Amino acid sequence: MNATASARYREGLAVRRQVLGDAHVDRAEAAATDFDRPFQELITESAWGTVWARPTWSKRERSMVTLALLAALGHDEEVAMHVRATANTGASRDDICETFLHVAIYAGVPAANRAIKIAKQVFADMDAGNSDER
Structure with missing residues (x-):
């Protein structure tokens, strides 16, 4: 994660780690290339930081x-x-x-x-x- 990551990305990364575990997220980040890094950032920010982080559902x-x-x-x-x-x-x-x-x-x-x-x-x-x- 770079220093310019959004707050939503940082929250998404924390939620993603809580749900999937550090080992899974570490593997996904280590495997990211220039080609798919934008996709990894998208799902971390949108799926994990926007949807999974919402407090309405457990x-x-x-x-x-x-x-x-x-x-x-x-x-x-x-x-x-x-x-x-x-x-x-x-x-x-x-x-x-x-x-x-x-x-x-x-x-x-x-x-x-x-x-x-x-x-x-x-x-x-x-x-x-x-x-x-x-």
């Missing part, structure tokens, strides 16, 4: 809504990342199950089935002590 609530949307849209890598993040947001495995039941009804059984399969693998990794993989 991180648990945002986590469940995010999982539902990602599952419905079939964004498998993001589903896995956000299932891992629930260790930091307070969303329980029961919350995730309920989220994916809603996905099944409102976005389709195949989308929920895929998300459940991903979550089960992430939980197995987490239970084995490999929570920061992928």
Whole structure:
């Protein structure tokens, strides 16, 4: 992060670290190139500093809504990342199950089935002590 970073960017980076963990954010920052650095800055400022930082919903609530949307849209890598993040947001495995039941009804059984399969693998990794993989 450079010295000219906006307050919203700095807040977004702090929230991103709270939710995804330092190791994930450090890897993303280390992997950034001149090509994708503007994108990393955009998501840090807008998604994390504007939306996730809002006080209206808890991180648990945002986590469940995010999982539902990602599952419905079939964004498998993001589903896995956000299932891992629930260790930091307070969303329980029961919350995730309920989220994916809603996905099944409102976005389709195949989308929920895929998300459940991903979550089960992430939980197995987490239970084995490999929570920061992928």
